[in-house]
Each structure stands twice: as structure tokens, then as C-alpha cells.
Amino acid sequence: KAGVTQTPRYLIKTRGQQVTLSCSPISGHRSVSWYQQTPGQGLQFLFEYFSETQRNKGNFPGRFSGRQFSNSRSEMNVSTLELGDSALYLCASSHGGSSYEQYFGPGTRLTVT
Amino acid sequence: KQEVTQIPAALSVPEGENLVLNCSFTDSAIYNLQWFRQDPGKGLTSLLLIQSSQREQTSGRLNASLDKSSGRSTLYIAASQPGDSATYLCAVIGGSNYQLIWGAGTKLIIKP
Numbered sequence: 001k002a003g004v005t006q007t008p009r010y011l012i013k014t015r016g017q018q019v020t021l022s023c024s025p026i027s028g029h030r031s032v033s034w035y036q037q038t039p040g041q042g043l044q045f046l047f048e049y050f051s052e053t054q055r056n057k058g059n060f061p062g063r064f065s066g067r068q069f070s071n072s073r074s075e076m077n078v079s080t081l082e083l084g085d086s087a088l089y090l091c092a093s094s095h096g097g098s099s100y101e102q103y104f105g106p107g108t109r110l111t112v113t
Numbered sequence: 114k115q116e117v118t119q120i121p122a123a124l125s126v127p128e129g130e131n132l133v134l135n136c137s138f139t140d141s142a143i144y145n146l147q148w149f150r151q152d153p154g155k156g157l158t159s160l161l162l163i164q165s166s167q168r169e170q171t172s173g174r175l176n177a178s179l180d181k182s183s184g185r186s187t188l189y190i191a192a193s194q195p196g197d198s199a200t201y202l203c204a205v206i207g208g209s210n211y212q213l214i215w216g217a218g219t220k221l222i223i224k225p
Contacts, residue, residue, distance in 0.1 A: 006156075033212065033213075035213075042215060042217050042218070043202070043204075043213075043215040045212040045213065045214075048212060056212050058212065088154075090156055090157065092157075092213075100144060100145060100206050101145070101147065101159065101162045102147065102159065102213065103159060104149070104156045104157040104158070104159070105156055106155060106156040107155070107156045109154070
């Protein structure tokens with residue numbers, strides 16, 4: 001069974017630009033969660049999508065948005081990039097049930113200059 | 114508000130030793146607790162998941178225990194190897210939303 005895949009793996013953008021990251025979950029998983037990881041703040045929850053609906057949302061500004069498609073693939077968009085958005089963005093997939101074991105992708109390393 | 118703490122922040126031990134990593138959480142109303150490992154610059158690898166009704170889980174040289182009443186979990190690593198060097202993170206899920214609440218991690222170095 002293929003694992004969680006994320007594209008691209010590395011990205012360099014300029015302040016003010018926007019970026020879209022993609023996540024393909026494990027086959028059969030309906031839940032996709034996004035996390036931001038920085039050295040200073042650690043791992044922080046962005047949002048979770050389940051069956052194409054945003055089920056939960058963390059405390060990030062509206063510049064961070066996401067969506068999920070009918071095949072459970074998810075995209076995350078960040079508009080008007082700031083230097084502080086430089087981070088490793090991790091995607092996790094899960095069946096979405098109460099056990100909720102999450103499986104992570106390799107991440108997308110975003111650098112904003 | 115749930116808070117997760119991991120102590121120590123860093124640990125360096127000689128190869129072959131058995132060791133224990135600690136994770137504590139403030140709200141015992143959790144669905145499960147999950148231990149992960151992260152290698153530098155990489156994603157997270159799930160090691161063990163303990164459901165709230167369980168007391169421990171084992172996988173190879175790893176054993177994780179859960180004591181909800183005291184808000185604690187431990188990850189026991191037997192016969193440590195240099196390949197075990199990584200950052201170990203614990204996370205809990207609980208409450209009305211299904212998000213992982215993370216500890217800051219323990220950076221483990223196993224010296225050959």
C-alpha cells in the first residue's frame with residue numbers, strides 16, 4: 001500500500017506570492033490533516049478535511065486555506081506569503097474514525113525569501 | 114486546554130542501553146496517544162498508537178505505556194542502536210476536535 005505523498009518536496013517563494021501544496025493520502029483514508037512545523041513553534045495544526053469538508057481548523061490566519069477533492073486528495077494554499085511562513089508543511093492521513101491513527105507524508109519544505 | 118510535555122528535551126546514551134522517554138498531558142480525556150519518530154529534515158514515522166482503553170502497546174524493541182489517570186505515557190526502547198537516533202514526539206487526540214496536540218519532542222542520540 002502506497003504511503004502519503006506530498007508534492008512538491010521543496011519550494012522557494014518570494015514574499016507576497018502565493019503557493020499551493022498537494023497531499024495524496026493512503027488509499028481508503030478519508031481524513032487529511034495539515035500541520036506546520038518550525039523550529040520555534042514546533043508542530044502546529046492547520047486544518048483537517050474529512051470527506052471534502054473542513055472538519056477542524058487551527059489558529060492560523062485566513063491566508064491559509066485548504067480543500068479536499070472527491071478522491072480525498074487535498075491541497076493547501078497560502079496567499080500573500082510572509083517570511084514567517086517558512087516551514088516544513090506536513091500532511092497526515094487517517095481513516096477518520098475514533099482510533100484516528102495518523103500517517104504522515106515526507107513534508108514540503110517551503111522557504112520564503 | 115490540553116498541553117503535552119516531553120522530558121527530557123535531549124538525551125545521549127551509549128549504544129546497547131535501555132532507555133525511557135516520558136510524555137505527560139494535562140487533560141486525561143483523550144481518545145488515544147501516538148508516538149512518532151522524526152529524522153532530521155524528514156516527515157514523521159508512526160511508532161505506536163495506544164487507545165485510551167489500553168495500557169500498553171509493543172512493537173519490536175519498543176514498548177509504550179499509558180496511564181490516563183496520571184496523565185503520563187512512557188516509551189521504552191530496549192537495547193538501543195545508533196539507528197534509533199532521532200527526535201521522538203508524542204501526541205494526543207482528545208476533546209471535540211480530532212487534532213493532534215503535540216509535545217516538543219525528545220532528541221535522542223545513541224553513541225556507538
